[in-house]
Amino acid sequence: MGINTDPSLGGQGFLTTKVREIANWGRKNSLWPMPFGTACCAIEMMGVFCSRYDLARFGAEVNRFSPRQADLMIVSGTITYKMASVCRRIYDQMPEPKWVIAMGSCTCGGGPFDSYAVVQGIDEFLPVDVYVGGCPPRPEALIDAVMKIQMKIDNEEAPLL
């Protein structure tokens, strides 16, 4: 990216960049999370969105409870098989491009619930981008996960225009 302020070109300045870079730059700094909170991790996730940890600093403060307006799904909490089909459906309703964070031990691998009803890791039915361990993870860990998603977006290929 470069800024041109040459007076012979109008003097007001313009940017030169690649489509890939400007698109990824926009996407990574305006992630709209879809909070899929099913258990105690959701409380910690709310903490991340609120003023003390303030995920808005990373451009991800616009929580959308409609999947059609979101591009980052944060699955926080135990997912049972009965909930799994709902979770998958919500994910399918999100427009591309989209990313998924598996927050907490339960979503990563079932946590303490080695039982007939609980999914042993949401990667059984969702493509997970970032796993966050912990029971529940510290808010800093979720912020780190969002930053990792941002790094991942930075390396994505050029979008179709």
Add this chain to the structure above:
Amino acid sequence: MNQQEQEIIDSIKDTLSDNIKNIYEFRGETSLTIEKEKLLEICKRLIDEYRFIYLADLTAVDYLEVKIPRFEMVYYLHRFDKDYEGNTRIRIKVELSGDEPEIDSVTSLWKGADWLEREVYDMFGINFKGHPDLRRILMPEDYEEFPLRKDFDVRNREPSKKSFQNDLISGNN
């Protein structure tokens, strides 16, 4: 157990003595074991004569490999009174034999028993005769096992996976 509670329990013992199979007290809690056929009749009398108008909880126990008959229904009844001493709780137990046990529904006496009985049906596979809407309440509707039975492997996720796959295909969620 205070005196007023004791009087109520004693009175129940006297009036229902023919129908009670077993009675014991442990740490101030009284449990009555009664005949399956007499359940509705005795509950009705406890409501009408002793004002046990509140069904606090209803659940079941699977005694597989512990004793025969295998299942036992447990009802927790509560009696409200103006003074604290009159508040009493008793426990009613009913033994059920066989692998597909059946018992009368108490929804005609306590409306609140509806979902409690559905949960017991869902988890133990006990059928309630006369229940208005006996369907699964927690597990998926096409689930085939009864997870809280002792002969069910608690780590067996295959039936859940099957229901999950069916949900995905049918879009029924």
